[in-house]
Amino acid sequence: MTSGTGSCTSTVSWAADxxxxxxxxxxxxxxEKITPTVTFSGAPASAAYQSTFTVASSTxxxxxxxxxxxxxxxxxxxxxxMTSGTGSCTATVTWAADxxxxxxxxxxxxxxxxxxxxxxxxxAPANAAYQSTFTVASSTxxxxxxxxxxxxxxxxxxxxxxMTSGTGSCTATVTWAA
Numbered sequence: 001m002t003s004g005t006g007s008c009t010s011t012v013s014w015a016a017d018x019x020x021x022x023x024x025x026x027x028x029x030x031x032e033k034i035t036p037t038v039t040f041s042g043a044p045a046s047a048a049y050q051s052t053f054t055v056a057s058s059t060x061x062x063x064x065x066x067x068x069x070x071x072x073x074x075x076x077x078x079x080x081x082m083t084s085g086t087g088s089c090t091a092t093v094t095w096a097a098d099x100x101x102x103x104x105x106x107x108x109x110x111x112x113x114x115x116x117x118x119x120x121x122x123x124a125p126a127n128a129a130y131q132s133t134f135t136v137a138s139s140t141x142x143x144x145x146x147x148x149x150x151x152x153x154x155x156x157x158x159x160x161x162x163m164t165s166g167t168g169s170c171t172a173t174v175t176w177a178a
Contacts, residue, residue: 004033004100036061036101040093042078043108049085049115054078055108057093061101068092072112085114114178117142121174123159130166135159136174144176 001008009028016022042055055078057065069075073082073089080091089110097103123136136159138146150156154163154170161172 001029001031004031004098006031033097033100033102036063036095036104038095038104038106040106040108043080043089043091043110046111046113047073047080047082047089048113049082052079052081053110055080055091055093057106059095059101059104061095061104062098063095063101063103066094066096068094071109073110080110082110082112084112087112117144117176119174119176124161124170124172128154128161128163128170130163133160133162136161136172138174140176142176144178147175147177149173149175 007028007030009026011024011026013024014022036059038057038059040055040057042053044053047053057078067075067078069080069089069091071089072084072087073080075081075091080089082089089112090107091110092105092107094105095103117140119138119140121136121138123134125134128134138159148156148158150161150170150172152170153165153168154161156172161170163170
């Protein structure tokens with residue numbers, strides 16, 4: 001068969017001889033598409049939030065690959081970007097059927113990983129007088145709320161710290177949950 005569509009007619013003929021007339025017989029076989037050979041690789045077992053990875057695919061059919069994503073990622077063609085630090089990303093490539101080959105779909109899954117946030121913490125002076133108050137500032141690119149704490153010779157109410165002694169040191173701490 002030279003094609004996956006249409007039909008093939010096989011014909012055999014016998015010439016006449018001294019005792020028999022000539023004869024011809026035909027058989028028709030309908031063509032069927034076959035499964036293409038495909039490869040799909042490149043999705044890592046795990047990928048960090050906001051990271052990008054590129055997949056590769058190939059086939060022996062004439063169809064072009066169509067890439068899609070589901071779960072915690074998005075894609076632009078074969079480039080996938082993780083959109084969360086938890087969950088999983090499914091990368092899918094599909095080839096439509098062509099004249100000779102059936103369609104095919106392959107998937108790969110990557111587990112999302114959290115990354116360390118970007119944080120800033122400023123405002124604590126190098127020195128502070130007894131009973132004075134100072135306010136610290138903090139920010140992060142995560143969605144977690146800051147939790148303020150104090151140790152040493154100070155107390156705090158949120159980001160406002162008050163010195164409780166004229167000697168010793170005050171440690172201001174801010175924590176963001178995972």
